[in-house]
Amino acid sequence: MAITEEQVLEVLRDVYDPEIPVNVVDLGLVYGVEILDDMVRVTMTMTAPGCPFHTQLSMDAQERIIAGTGAKDAEVEIVWDPPWTPDRITEEGRALLGWF
Numbered sequence: 767m768a769i770t771e772e773q774v775l776e777v778l779r780d781v782y783d784p785e786i787p788v789n790v791v792d793l794g795l796v797y798g799v800e801i802l803d804d805m806v807r808v809t810m811t812m813t814a815p816g817c818p819f820h821t822q823l824s825m826d827a828q829e830r831i832i833a834g835t836g837a838k839d840a841e842v843e844i845v846w847d848p849p850w851t852p853d854r855i856t857e858e859g860r861a862l863l864g865w866f
Contacts, residue, residue, distance in 0.1 A: 769835045771799045777834030781827045788862045794854025804838040811850045
């Protein structure tokens with residue numbers, strides 16, 4: 767069965783920035799998902815350059831993608847361009863933060 771972008775995003779909803787109680791998808795940190803056969807590549811950012819949790823979040827995302835989708839391998843690339851802004855937070859994320 768082929769891996770879908772929706773599957774990848776769903777498993778990434780279990781990855782959280784330790785400082786913000788919202789998952790990386792609803793925070794708007796995921797910039798892209800590429801799937802090639804059973805390999806998944808995710809491009810994401812952090813809320814601020816120099817975030818000390820970028821390695822932890824990358825490894826957590828990679829592990830969850832492999833476990834949750836059946837991917838043979840996953841790569842998570844952290845990028846800083848374009849810079850993240852709170853405008854990227856989804857409606858669900860805003861609700862979780864109490865931003866109505």
